[in-house]
Amino acid sequence: MLRYTLRRLLLMIPVLIGVTFLIFLLQSFTPGDPASLVLGNDAEEEEKYEWREKYDLNDPLIVQYVKYMSRVVRGDFGVSYRTNKNVTLTILERWPTTFLVAVLSVSISVFLGMMLGIIAALNRNNWVDSFARFLGMLGVSMPNFWFALLLIMTFALKLKILPVSGFYGPEYWILPTASLGILGAAGLLRITRSSVLDCINADYVRTARSKGQKEGKIVMHHILRNALIPIVTSIGGYIAAALGGTIIMEQIFAISGLGKLMITAINTRDYPLLRGSVLLIATTTSVINLIVDLIYAQIDPRVKAAFKNSIKVRRLSEKAASASES
Amino acid sequence: MNNVDQKEVKINRREIRKRSMMQESLERLVRNKTAMAGFAVIVTVAILSALAGVICPEGYDAQDVTKAFIRPGKEYILGTDNLGRSMLARVLYGGRISLTIGIISTSISAALGIILGSLAGYYGNKVDNIIMRTLDVFHAIPNTLLAIAISSAMGGGIVNAMIAVGISGVPNFAKVVRAPILAVKESEFVEAARSIDATNARIIFRHILPNVLSPIIITITGQLAGSILAASSLSFLGLGVQPPMPEWGSLIANARQYIRDYSYLVSIPGLAIAAVVLSMNLFGDGLRDALDPKLKN
Numbered sequence: 001m002l003r004y005t006l007r008r009l010l011l012m013i014p015v016l017i018g019v020t021f022l023i024f025l026l027q028s029f030t031p032g033d034p035a036s037l038v039l040g041n042d043a044e045e046e047e048k049y050e051w052r053e054k055y056d057l058n059d060p061l062i063v064q065y066v067k068y069m070s071r072v073v074r075g076d077f078g079v080s081y082r083t084n085k086n087v088t089l090t091i092l093e094r095w096p097t098t099f100l101v102a103v104l105s106v107s108i109s110v111f112l113g114m115m116l117g118i119i120a121a122l123n124r125n126n127w128v129d130s131f132a133r134f135l136g137m138l139g140v141s142m143p144n145f146w147f148a149l150l151l152i153m154t155f156a157l158k159l160k161i162l163p164v165s166g167f168y169g170p171e172y173w174i175l176p177t178a179s180l181g182i183l184g185a186a187g188l189l190r191i192t193r194s195s196v197l198d199c200i201n202a203d204y205v206r207t208a209r210s211k212g213q214k215e216g217k218i219v220m221h222h223i224l225r226n227a228l229i230p231i232v233t234s235i236g237g238y239i240a241a242a243l244g245g246t247i248i249m250e251q252i253f254a255i256s257g258l259g260k261l262m263i264t265a266i267n268t269r270d271y272p273l274l275r276g277s278v279l280l281i282a283t284t285t286s287v288i289n290l291i292v293d294l295i296y297a298q299i300d301p302r303v304k305a306a307f308k309n310s311i312k313v314r315r316l317s318e319k320a321a322s323a324s325e326s
Numbered sequence: 327m328n329n330v331d332q333k334e335v336k337i338n339r340r341e342i343r344k345r346s347m348m349q350e351s352l353e354r355l356v357r358n359k360t361a362m363a364g365f366a367v368i369v370t371v372a373i374l375s376a377l378a379g380v381i382c383p384e385g386y387d388a389q390d391v392t393k394a395f396i397r398p399g400k401e402y403i404l405g406t407d408n409l410g411r412s413m414l415a416r417v418l419y420g421g422r423i424s425l426t427i428g429i430i431s432t433s434i435s436a437a438l439g440i441i442l443g444s445l446a447g448y449y450g451n452k453v454d455n456i457i458m459r460t461l462d463v464f465h466a467i468p469n470t471l472l473a474i475a476i477s478s479a480m481g482g483g484i485v486n487a488m489i490a491v492g493i494s495g496v497p498n499f500a501k502v503v504r505a506p507i508l509a510v511k512e513s514e515f516v517e518a519a520r521s522i523d524a525t526n527a528r529i530i531f532r533h534i535l536p537n538v539l540s541p542i543i544i545t546i547t548g549q550l551a552g553s554i555l556a557a558s559s560l561s562f563l564g565l566g567v568q569p570p571m572p573e574w575g576s577l578i579a580n581a582r583q584y585i586r587d588y589s590y591l592v593s594i595p596g597l598a599i600a601a602v603v604l605s606m607n608l609f610g611d612g613l614r615d616a617l618d619p620k621l622k623n
Binding site for chain 2: 014015016018019021022023026027029030031137138140141142143144145146149150152153157240241243244245247248251262263266267278281282285286
């Protein structure tokens with residue numbers, strides 16, 4: 001297990017190097033000169049040149065990249081063009097907010113999605129199931145920013161029971177996390193329902209029933225335990241999606257988190273800030289995927305056994321993921 | 327008597343022979359009412375948007391400030407916005423843009439994804455490793471963020487939004503294509519093709535791809551719905567389609583400041599997105615059941 005974890009952590013390094021390179025590549029296409037944005041359009045050409053020199057922007061892209069990476073390896077992510085503040089500090093200041101929103105929304109999705117999915121599957125083909133399926137379908141079809149605005153209209157403007165925007169306490173958390181969480185639940189409902197249905201007719205369920213096992217135990221022990229496998233694999237993807245969705249929620253609810261920081265960084269061509277933020281999000285996504293794979297091994301004894309020849313695990317989890325998606 | 331029976335058997339046989347797998351799937355699809363309802367909505371929206379110029383000859387940007395903020399009613403079916411522009415016109419013309427973005431960006435994802443996925447799956451080993459590890463890089467960045475990053479690098483505008491949304495869908499497509507190819511490439515008919523010296527390109531396009539068509543078609547419908555949502559998010563953030571072009575997401579972004587008093591400006595374009603995406607998802611689900619009855623539950 002430890003060897004596998006270490007191996008996966010090492011495999012993360014090339015991916016993250018790739019991510020930084022991708023950001024550099026995109027940056028080279030980006031129109032607009034950061035120097036004129038920071039110093040103003042009417043700044044002297046010489047002044048701009050000196051400013052660019054200070055941040056290595058006059059070097060060829062590949063030289064810039066190597067210089068940046070050599071500093072990143074030493075833990076130095078540079079300073080923001082605009083505020084001259086340390087990028088690491090700026091990002092870490094905003095990160096808890098974004099992470100909180102993402103984690104809360106995914107918790108809502110998992111709780112709501114799994115519960116409704118199981119209820120739908122156990123009531124297969126009657127009105128409860130049809131209603132749950134309809135809700136699931138509707139949820140995956142709504143744009144999250146629109147759903148958030150609908151919630152604002154209902155709960156903040158009409159009923160006036162929740163604040164419209166800001167992020168100052170638990171009552172401010174409800175609308176943004178509910179917007180992302182409820183829509184995410186729709187997707188998980190669909191996955192849970194189909195994976196529970198896959199297990200419901202399995203031989204081991206019939207065996208359990210024939211030996212007189214209690215129905216509740218059959219559901220919890222035999223069906224859920226097995227149905228959980230594709231669900232857990234898909235949760236990693238939901239966390240990544242929630243991190244992306246948080247960017248939009250932060251814009252709507254005026255939450256000063258990492259997403260808002262990134263949009264500002266994009267608009268002001270504040271590359272060091274943008275690179276650091278994307279790198280942090282990519283690292284988080286990769287770590288979460290690793291954790292999901294480890295949990296996956298814990299709940300599936302078959303995979304646990306396969307850990308002894310650790311490379312197989314990832315393929316197994318990929319297979320389960322593609323099976324649950326289709 | 328016997329004669330008649332034989333005749334019937336003959337007819338049946340001919341019928342059985344005539345029906346290919348695709349025809350059978352198509353029949354199953356047509357029998358699926360929800361899928362057909364979804365299809366009907368998509369076709370209706372497509373026709374209405376195509377006829378936008380006939381239904382609303384004044385165009386999407388005809389302003390009349392004296393007629394601002396008229397609520398949906400007799401004069402204007404869907405009301406008017408802050409500049410007195412007819413919302414019906416803006417939603418219909420917006421449909422053109424949203425549907426076009428959906429179709430073209432899905433084509434981009436599909437074309438690149440199918441090529442990369444089949445190369446990775448067919449050649450395996452090094453090629454597979456290089457392609458899949460490169461896609462891992464894209465996979466590490468959440469789709470929304472990737473689309474934001476690409477479209478901000480290339481600037482606003484419809485074409486760039488299509489490219490941004492299209493590229494961010496490539497990894498998913500490549501994965502979907504690669505998995506079944508790994509299984510199909512081991513089959514006898516591929517070996518047979520190889521033994522008669524068919525070129526690799528011929529084997530991929532003539533023998534392998536037609537056999538993995540079902541997951542590709544299913545992913546295409548899913549991606550269509552997804553890319554309309556993604557494109558509307560981009561223009562909601564002000565990165566995709568630029569005003570005065572009436573993309574659905576940008577209509578909502580534009581109406582946000584009037585949400586307190588004129589909420590219909592927010593609800594209507596949102597309903598349009600939700601209706602189209604919902605119909606595409608319903609159709610896609612029906613398509614999946616029709617193409618792969620084993621999966622149905």
